[in-house]
Amino acid sequence: MTRELVPPAKARPGDRVAVLSPSFAAAGAYPRVHEQAMTRLTEVTGLVPVEYPTTRKIGATARERAADINAALADPGIRALLAVIGGEDQITVIPHLDQELARADPKPFLGTSDNTNLHHWLWDAGVASFYGGSSQVHLGPGPGVDDIHARSLRAALLTGERLEVTEPGESEDIGIDWADPRALESYGRRAPTRPWSWYGPSRSVTGRTWGGCVEVIQWILTAGRFRHEPDALRGGVLLLETSEELLPARAVGWIVRALGERGILSAVDAVLVARPPVSDHTRHPDAAERERLRTEQRDTVAEVINQYNPEAVVCVGVPFGHTRPQWILPHGGTITVDGARQRITADYR
Structure with missing residues (x-):
């Protein structure tokens, strides 16, 4: 960057x-x-x-x-x-x-x-x-x-x-309602996770991060608050995650496509995509449907990134977004995304 x-x-x-x-x-x-x-x-x-x-x-x-x-x-x-x-x-x-x-x-x-x-x-x-x-x-x-x-x-x-940055092996989309006293002592419904999905060349990238929740990134761009050329992100690592609004995969793909048109996808050398939530307090799809929704979003986002930057190292499923357990990651700090060894290392300086 x-x-x-x-x-x-x-x-x-x-x-x-x-x-x-x-x-x-x-x-x-x-x-x-x-x-x-x-x-x-x-x-x-x-x-x-x-x-x-x-x-x-x-x-x-x-x-x-x-x-x-x-x-x-x-x-x-x-x-x-x-x-x-x-x-x-x-x-x-x-x-x-x-x-x-x-x-x-x-x-x-x-x-x-x-x-x-x-x-x-x-x-x-x-x-x-x-x-x-x-x-x-x-x-x-x-x-x-x-x-x-x-x-x-x-x-x-x-x-x-x-x-x-490692995989904890389990995840929940939503916890117990905070108005329920059980929320103080019980997790939400946790399920085993699948391995992360890797795309792009087998190389290691070290760069400064930028990104966050894709819906909010869209607002920032619409409000004209990204006042820099995409070159400001050159060689960096893009962080993308989705919120509890549970956008369908095609809507997420549209936002990521807009980042491609803005020149952001082609500027970065790596992209980390978080494990998305696919259920909430009112929507409770079964395990097979949850897996289908995650797979659909994964495939959609990976395809869009590949269209704009086939040389980017991409990892999908990293627990840094709206699911729990959650890794806190540097924003503007440095992360190494090693596509060859399939490892991610974050520098918290």
Whole structure:
């Protein structure tokens, strides 16, 4: 990637971390899950969570949420920022943010889904971040924090080490409804996973990452907030994942095709596509249908990427998106995608 990014300084145990709701205030809607998440955040990282006026405020305006983000960026005592969850209107928050605050004191920011808006805003400001880590999804529910999530959480916030991204062997699309007390102690319906699918040449690519949730990437492009030529992504690694909206494969393919027309697919040297969710609280397809839906999306996306960049190393099924367990991955940091050895290594510096 030709664009240079500043890696944020790591926090230390005992430091304070801002816990924010840049989109939906799930912390206010489901406080018991949120409070368990905050306890586990400290247990796993040694960091002290700090809430802001809109962290639990349902219906907070875009300006109010932006004010909390700006305040966290400006406070030298805050050493990292963590989003509670995503949502669907963070795009309205972005115009009220101050990039000079992000550049003056770069801090790790973690979030997924709608937080693709904030990741791109930081990338545009020249600051790297970490894709993943919504506390309401990955810290609060269930009997504990998944190992791969805890390891990548510590690496992103504290240690800055290199980790091989591995398959945990099981996955859930959706957990137990957070209004149900069982959500505090039980996982959702988990099932065994299949090996990742690899495409393209048998070579190793090391590059800076860019991307996120494909639906939100589409919004960013539509709003004109990708103000760079595709060459800014030259030689990089594209991250693509889909949300709990459960888009049909052809709709996902249309978005990826648009990235090809924008020149993004041909610019990168590798693409990582996350394991997609294919069920939710109201839709419960059986195992065979879930496999069919994932296979259809996999084949569609791989075919589109091949049309625009047959030399890209592509891996589909990596657990970094909306399913759980989840790896947190560098956004603007470096990942090695080794098509020959079929291994992925992330650098959390």
